[in-house]
Amino acid sequence: QKVSVEMLDHLEHLALVDFRDSEGVERLQKAIQFADQLQEVNTDGVEPMDSVLEDRCLYLREDDVTEGNCTKELLENAREKVEEYFVAPPGNIPLPKLEEQDTFLQGS
Amino acid sequence: AALKGGLRSQVSAALKEGRVTPTELCQRCLALIKSTKFLNAYITVAEETALKQAKESEERYKRGQPLGILDGIPVAVKDNFNTAGIETTCASNMLKGYISPYNATVVQKLLDQGAVLLGKTNLDEFAMGSGSTDGVFGPVRNPWSYSKQYKEKSVPKSHSEDEESDWVITGGSSGGSAAAVSSFTCFAALGSDTGGSTRNPAAHCGVVGLKPTYGLISRHGLIPLVNSMDVPGILTRCVDDAAVLLGSLAGHDPKDSTTIQDDFRPFELPDLPDVSKLSIGIPKEYHAPGLSSEILALWSKAADLFKNAGAKVVEVSLPHTRYSIVCYHVLCTAEVASNMARFDGLEYGHRSDKKESTESMYAATRREGFNDVVRGRILSGNYFLLKQNSEKYFVKALKVRRLIANDFVKVFRSGVDILLTPTTLSDAAPYMEFIQEDNRTRSAQDDILTQAANMAGLPAINVPTALSERGLPVGLQFIGRSFQEKQLLTVAKWFEKQVQFPMIQLEEVKRHDSSVFQHQKSASFS
Numbered sequence: 001q002k003v004s005v006e007m008l009d010h011l012e013h014l015a016l017v018d019f020r021d022s023e024g025v026e027r028l029q030k031a032i033q034f035a036d037q038l039q040e041v042n043t044d045g046v047e048p049m050d051s052v053l054e055d056r057c058l059y060l061r062e063d064d065v066t067e068g069n070c071t072k073e074l075l076e077n078a079r080e081k082v083e084e085y086f087v088a089p090p091g092n093i094p095l096p097k098l099e100e101q102d103t104f105l106q107g108s
Numbered sequence: 109a110a111l112k113g114g115l116r117s118q119v120s121a122a123l124k125e126g127r128v129t130p131t132e133l134c135q136r137c138l139a140l141i142k143s144t145k146f147l148n149a150y151i152t153v154a155e156e157t158a159l160k161q162a163k164e165s166e167e168r169y170k171r172g173q174p175l176g177i178l179d180g181i182p183v184a185v186k187d188n189f190n191t192a193g194i195e196t197t198c199a200s201n202m203l204k205g206y207i208s209p210y211n212a213t214v215v216q217k218l219l220d221q222g223a224v225l226l227g228k229t230n231l232d233e234f235a236m237g238s239g240s241t242d243g244v245f246g247p248v249r250n251p252w253s254y255s256k257q258y259k260e261k262s263v264p265k266s267h268s269e270d271e272e273s274d275w276v277i278t279g280g281s282s283g284g285s286a287a288a289v290s291s292f293t294c295f296a297a298l299g300s301d302t303g304g305s306t307r308n309p310a311a312h313c314g315v316v317g318l319k320p321t322y323g324l325i326s327r328h329g330l331i332p333l334v335n336s337m338d339v340p341g342i343l344t345r346c347v348d349d350a351a352v353l354l355g356s357l358a359g360h361d362p363k364d365s366t367t368i369q370d371d372f373r374p375f376e377l378p379d380l381p382d383v384s385k386l387s388i389g390i391p392k393e394y395h396a397p398g399l400s401s402e403i404l405a406l407w408s409k410a411a412d413l414f415k416n417a418g419a420k421v422v423e424v425s426l427p428h429t430r431y432s433i434v435c436y437h438v439l440c441t442a443e444v445a446s447n448m449a450r451f452d453g454l455e456y457g458h459r460s461d462k463k464e465s466t467e468s469m470y471a472a473t474r475r476e477g478f479n480d481v482v483r484g485r486i487l488s489g490n491y492f493l494l495k496q497n498s499e500k501y502f503v504k505a506l507k508v509r510r511l512i513a514n515d516f517v518k519v520f521r522s523g524v525d526i527l528l529t530p531t532t533l534s535d536a537a538p539y540m541e542f543i544q545e546d547n548r549t550r551s552a553q554d555d556i557l558t559q560a561a562n563m564a565g566l567p568a569i570n571v572p573t574a575l576s577e578r579g580l581p582v583g584l585q586f587i588g589r590s591f592q593e594k595q596l597l598t599v600a601k602w603f604e605k606q607v608q609f610p611m612i613q614l615e616e617v618k619r620h621d622s623s624v625f626q627h628q629k630s631a632s633f634s
Contacts (some may be wrong), residue, residue, distance in 0.1 A: 016471045
């Protein structure tokens, strides 16, 4: 099955990355096709494995502050800042839908 | 001569006795980096700081107080490790100009022992790839392209063709690190290994590439690709050197909760390793489609070597091997989708000029910052993680992962100590041929022999074995039990001694530093 335009749109919004052109969409199609091979494997009764270290206890350190106070260093790599804030453009404005965009789908 | 020797056996002694100084070593390496610039192995060369570190090391040697074997040793680090004050780019537009505010734990450990950090090496963008051809700074060239051994075997080109057009790739994604070690510009380099990214270029460049057990070496400061599989990798010219590096890097790090808490004791390898009491497993599934007949023959010869030395050599089966690439494809893209979410232009890295809204700025930043390969994996990963898909793809892959890991457990439980396999399907391809296929196809092909070890978290090492008919390096891989690096490296060292892999005879560079390259007649394996 081909991936629907709604799905492409949905993915672009989730990923905040665009397919850019039909090649990008083809790439996704191929990736899904490739991944479908997993269905050949019988995994009845098999538990998912999150980590190869699952038999061990994860190390949790004490909740003590051991370092910090590096605001200046951390801000150095940001392009837009004001005092100790990272500055972002206005939020709460959704990206236009795929149909509304001037994208490859409309042959731009 | 110092540039050719092993760290523990030769270089350290030379430094202690003052036969060579850290500054000389550093200068020699920096000069070699300049004269091998065409390899494109380095993205950033930290000349000033390196010379400063070398000078400090020299003072310590003068006082008779070197910090250890690594004091004064020039090393290089793959450009996906954070290095304080030095640009860290991951070969991506997204991080061009990003100066890390901190050192990755492994980098800090190297510096704490007096190692001299020469620079950051080139890679595929964000370590996604198996050729070191897809970074924004261009591809890395395999030093063996310029070796006497390769040139002797190449068909002479006509005048009209660019003599340079038949250079071969390093493999990837840690190609820069492999090329740097192979061309003598450093003694050791750090790479990373998620699907084979340290072992693959090691095989193609004729160097030792060690992938340690997951959880042994800290990932703090290694810009993550797949958190559950990434490990820092070690590239050196001999197995003993890899053991030295491992000794200085392994151990629990409070800043990486996925490092195990067991005590790690650095070890030295025996001078005359004994393999007669071992059981070597030959997994039949690693006779993969596309495996060159040359490598198949070498693999078989290697098995015979062990047999003749008294080891028990048995065929074993890892039935789910063929699914490791598909499994990796899903898990990798899923974790990548999550890991790449941090790049939004706000706190660091590239930021687009678009300012209509936060989302449009994020989207534009990511469009401008990432290449097709990265964007493709992010989108695929998001697809597999969608609520309606995650059971079918992501969770399914996690179950297949367990099956792959269990295959190894069963084999090791049956009495096998070490597995012997090829590392790559063939020797290094010419760049022009390699780029005919896209990144994902190439990765799927090239990772088949290395990926399963990452899936199961096991230690694995590439040992350069022989030269192919084209005069290029071919390596074989050993896979060991979790946290049994000592045994793994002991076997690797024994094998290394048996095969006497020839030293690269770099032609172009010879003119600049003739004292370094001496023709060495050595009995070769093939």
